[in-house]
Amino acid sequence: MKTSMALLLASAWGEGLALAREMNVSDLEKMIPPAGSITYDVVRSVSPVLEHYSRESLLGGLWKRPELSPRDRSVVTIAAIIARLQTYEMPMHFALALDNGVKPAELSEIIAHLAFYAGWGNAMAAVAAAKDVFQRRNIAIDQLPPVKDKPLPLDEAAERQRATQVAGNFGAVSPGLVRNTTELLFLDLWLRPALAPRDRSLVTVSALIANGQTAQMPFHLNRAMDNGLTQEQAAEVLTHIAFYAGWPCAMSALPVAKDVFEKRQK
């Protein structure tokens, strides 16, 4: 659709691309409207102060803080955007993520991961947006993670503890869900080498915060920190995601993070 629409939309698209340009998205000239067509001009025509906040507080402020790398900020942002199904934001932030050092294979694997952690329909919407980005950049299937790959080593003790606890609590409640959780997620998806465990955890924690799923946070935030996410980085994930998921999601995650941080220091 978008290719065909491009002819009709050339004039609207010509209005400006300042926002994506300021973000230094490298394939700007090939981006196809209307995917990325929320420009600063458009934002200003509705809310001048929102343009100001976008330039100063978000792009000129948050994204330049040293507590997280631009690459990590892109990982957090695309996880939040996919988890909340903000389809409008996907093309620009997928392109920006690639420019910030997220490899095509990693973006691909993040989408597959979020099929399980944010819902199949969310991943399908991301597929539709990523397809165009990959085509524009000539990213072919040989750059993407294969279906089967040598699995990462399993931490058998940790997995046994997790599986035993979940099976003990819930094995009789929903046997199918408990079995799929073990076989599909922890013995398959999580062992795929296309995404480092620390990054897979970062995606998971970001999606949980963005969807307000605080009940699942303690396990996954601990796992993220076991996988190498530092406390300073985890703290900055909250600072960052407040803008993309809204302040209430970040504020509701604060007491959970506090509790996890404190228990790990004992």
Next chain:
Amino acid sequence: MKTSMALLLASAWGEGLALAREMNVSDLEKMIPPAGSITYDVVRSVSPVLEHYSRESLLGGLWKRPELSPRDRSVVTIAAIIARLQTYEMPMHFALALDNGVKPAELSEIIAHLAFYAGWGNAMAAVAAAKDVFQRRNIAIDQLPPVKDKPLPLDEAAERQRATQVAGNFGAVSPGLVRNTTELLFLDLWLRPALAPRDRSLVTVSALIANGQTAQMPFHLNRAMDNGLTQEQAAEVLTHIAFYAGWPCAMSALPVAKDVFEKRQK
């Protein structure tokens, strides 16, 4: 829009329809892009392993488990998709639901029910998608539930208990909400015969899980089981919905389901 767009989009649409075809959607040839245009080819071009999971774990695995019929799986799926506003998934899954034995009158009534249980805007998005499916299949208004129909018998004792409890707790907090809950929902919507109470409950519970609204689950899961949903089926709803609403929603529903199951056995 979609009819007009079809002319422009014929070439993109021609890429393939493997996913809908594999699901045996019967009016494939008449489906209008871009609604159902996420094909296996597109999924593979972004994530080969997500195509694999879609074929093997989801369509070839989950949907074939005997714990829930294909019809019930379609009811759960469309409730989750509407509740989470996954507009991209609606055309394919509405068509699949009809093929799986959900009657047009039932799909119609599910959408009306979810206007109240997932929000008017969610139902309106579903209306936009269902309209095209109904047109393609020549489903006319005489196949849809009438505005007024002979109401199902009311369980007066149960309703009196519910109404008394809610009015006692909250009648002074929001009189309008409490009155609408009784008059619009429990004395009107829930008594409409176009959807069996067991199915209406299945839709409600699925929407609650898909939106993470665990606080409302105990009442409605008990009601669903009073209305004939077996514990094995309820357990499988969790297994199924994990894929469409994401694992965290299903995991957060597990302890609530456990508690309901245990209390009913006493």
Next chain:
Amino acid sequence: MKTSMALLLASAWGEGLALAREMNVSDLEKMIPPAGSITYDVVRSVSPVLEHYSRESLLGGLWKRPELSPRDRSVVTIAAIIARLQTYEMPMHFALALDNGVKPAELSEIIAHLAFYAGWGNAMAAVAAAKDVFQRRNIAIDQLPPVKDKPLPLDEAAERQRATQVAGNFGAVSPGLVRNTTELLFLDLWLRPALAPRDRSLVTVSALIANGQTAQMPFHLNRAMDNGLTQEQAAEVLTHIAFYAGWPCAMSALPVAKDVFEKRQK
């Protein structure tokens, strides 16, 4: 896109505009499909009873209740729609809000406010919809709130109490989030005069309820009532928002509202 599409879509659009017409949206003839094209005819073709509920219970019932003015109902509705990213509903309800007395500057400021309280991507989707409404009505930038304006007076005691409490609880957990909350939100956004504090609170509370973020409700519902929202109005917000965010969101907000109301009476 929409302008170009209008030519293609004229026939579909001609089907009817009864819903927007019944709502007395004043620039109906200039509304561009498909934004507002869910008409009563379309709703009836999928669910006759949903047309009935839309006419009788929603437009003919809820919107005419005296407990909230039509203007306040529009404020609550657009906050819920933006918070839940119901893009389909935005054009009609933005236009209706202007007709109901929400000033263009207020609609503009509501969108900027919700960038922080519902997520940047939600605000960007609202920008895309509002741009068209503003263009149709010739609302230019001189009618919108400026970037810098004389701030409202700060309640220093209340802000000191809030900041001290949050910093004490969470200052060491996520210093960046805590600092942004003070500097960007409470010392900047909340002091902008383009939206009365009572209305800013009404938007915030509505977004929290619509997204099920009950943990953040006590602070903001108290603040709303400190800012002039009466208990009767707050109660009616629940009655109203049940239709747009779905009943479960309203029901989950009930015990929180009850607790806030009771504590304020002591």
